Amino acid sequence: MDRKQYCVKLSVQPSRGLMDEKFIVQVHNVPPGFQLTIHAFHKCDDGHSWEAFGHYTASAAGAVNVSEDPSLGGTYSGVEQMGLLWSLRPVPGSKPGLRMRKMNVQTPMEVSISVYQGHQTEGLVDQVPLTSVVVERWYIAPGVRRVPITEGGLTATLFLPSGPGPFPGVLDLWGGGGKLVEYRSALLASHGFASMALDYLTPKITIETKKIVDNQYFETAYRVLEQHPQVLGSRIAMLGLSLGTSVTLKLSVYSQVMKLRCAVCISGSHVQPPGGSLEQVLTCFRENAGKTRINEEGHIIWRDLLLPIPTDPTLKVDVGQLQCPLLLVVGEDDQNWPAPESAMDMKEMMEKAGNSHLLTVLSYPNAGHLIEPPYTPHARFSKFMTVDTRQKVMVLWGGETAAHSRAQEDAWRKTLIFLRENLYGGTNPGATSVSHL
């Protein structure tokens, strides 16, 4: 193709968006039927390079619209508006077991999107594209404030939406990897929730005293949130993933201090030792470590540690006593926790107790454990360092990329609707119907 004859035009709208916002990628001004590759390239904060690409054939009008036209091959296929982001994978030659996580939410993720001639699969990064644009993806909307929290011995970060407030609050818990992971809270604040990301496995107090925190730590976090002048104390939710689910379920049922408006539990279980301090939960896992399986690639499968789901009700959080709406999100291919089985059991328990009208279960076939905000790459397995043993192992999370990415998009959308309806709308806590989700 004579490059001088055609000035290929690539547009991505919006060029600056939130991480969970969709964009429209379009190519114009190529010959009709022209074969091209649309390529995305990103260098993450850790220095690793990621790429994704789709193969397209231009229409009779000499155009390609990624939202409407099918990719004929590449890292994704079919009509996938956001495929260029969720199918990002480490470039050939990268270390195995990478997982993309943005720890600094104050800078955007920069992605270079380019158009190459022909349907290509290799060496794209070394070629000169026909045209390219740069897109910024932000976890934090303009005006959102980031407030480090250390009071009460907490290691946390509070994100406040812009505006006068006060705002409904969310207590945001991640899982067994520990650390203070801020991006989901930053995104929640960008959607109008005062969200506190809480480090409960590796907080300063645990590093110093070598002791795992107890229930009081979480209740302190709740209190700090509740009493914050910019937070509506009676509209607080808790959101947990993985081990964070164990904490969330326990506290939402048993805590005398925490009066949650609603709870979201992702990829977790209600199975935990009675008396349930965090320390005891971790001990329980250690004791069951013998049930660990390893697949052919040497990846660790931990889903059996809590199986079978006990029939003895004292070995599980009594969700029959739950008084607030609960959203359960599970991936049916979760290889790390028995989340689908736990969800089924919770449903049964709540049906028996007569409070199942509070329960919504979102169950996704072929989705894995790490159900996160959408449009970031899926990691079927990755290097993981357990908090107590401090060993680096390769853990299998599960999930098939396209299905998992679809699950993330759907789950996040419904999580936001659930939080919005329970925390913003309505005057009667618990009466909000979420069956239409």
Add this chain to the structure above:
Amino acid sequence: MVRAHLSVTTLRKLIEMKMIPCISVHRNLTCLHHALGGIRWKSSYRQAPLLTAAPARGLIDEPISVKGRFLPPHCPVTVCAQMHSEDGDLWEAFGHYNTTSDGTVSLTRDHSVGGSYLGCEPMGLFWGLQPAPGARKGLRLRKKNVETPFVVHVSLLDGHVSPSERQSTELAAVTTERWYMAPGVRRIEIRQNGVVGTLFLPPGPGPVPAILDLWGMGGGLVEYRAALFASRGYASLSLAYLGHKDLPAPRNRINVGDSYFKTAFHLLQDHPQVCADRVGIIGLSFGVYLTLRLATQPDISPSCLICINGPVGSTVTLSDADGRTEQFESDQKYWVFDDDGYVSFKALSLPANLAPETIVKIEKLTCPLLCIVGEDDLSSSSIECANLMEETLRAAGKHQLFTCLSYPGAGHLIEPPYTPNSRASLWSVKPVKQITLWGGHLASHAAAQEDAWKKTLEFLETNLRC
């Protein structure tokens, strides 16, 4: 024990009646709670409204969708935008709306019944921005530093109020950023071969089509339109020719001639990332004359021209045959002053008043020309000059090159959309403070900018890309 469930309105009434000792407006309801002492505030009975704007970080020419939710139904609300210019002045706009039965307000769907604009105006909060009461006179909103965005705070207020009265409760707010530069656009200062300008390059390897960007007698180096062209995929060179410290002195005259403009054009054309046969020129005001003059020079062959509200000849006396001029203030016989003492330069560019030897030989043009006219232009005789351009081309058998967009109610400063028009603004401070008239009525000028920009981009696509 009586539990008082009080609505915001009732509380405000109580405050007004001085039954509760609470004087200043409490934006923070917890503060209000403490101030009320014994009354128990049951916040679950209080709505927590939500205001959203998408995209929150947009380019200046991208429309934003503003929505309010979780509001009481059929209630009056005010949507308000506020921003500080780079000079620190506060600009404001607001619209009065009534929420629908589902407790929402949407600026892309609903009608403003009062405020800075009326009717369904999704971008009224942006093009309707005006200096806040008490501001200095003669302000004009222009961005000098294009590498940072305009930060506009959009808020939702209770009732139909004027934001400067500050008597209403702010229910919700959202912050938006308005950018002239898209991510990846590069800004390059040009001080080469005597040329003073700023080059903006779109990301990517190129080559790309290019636009030479010329402004008016205000002088200096105005970058924002060129930055926006680069954000739309065109390399763009904004060129200074008057009133810049890096140009030959004195600053109040044009001391550069035809060779300067030709050098600039060639510099752009010869840039390795520019398609040499796809370079256009855009000019506003005096920049129109410069555009036409340059386009008719030998060895200059632009692919297309865009002329906005400008003269076909020089409105200031030339000092030599190469286009250098005397100072603008030297000949004031055509200056017209209104009752406020504001000056209109319109008569300078009436074809009959232009020095005939400076009128550009438009019949020599060989490329398409898009002419944009504001019919309420008080600074330039745009209609008359556009007519002259059209007649000249028609007489030369080249009428097919000419397109004219003429906008009723639009003034002189037809710029990229969703920015406010100034009907008059400060022109000079020395020797006297002088405000000049640009013309243009806010809403019609805004509509003109939106349409003109869209058609400008289409014209460039057709002539520079295909």
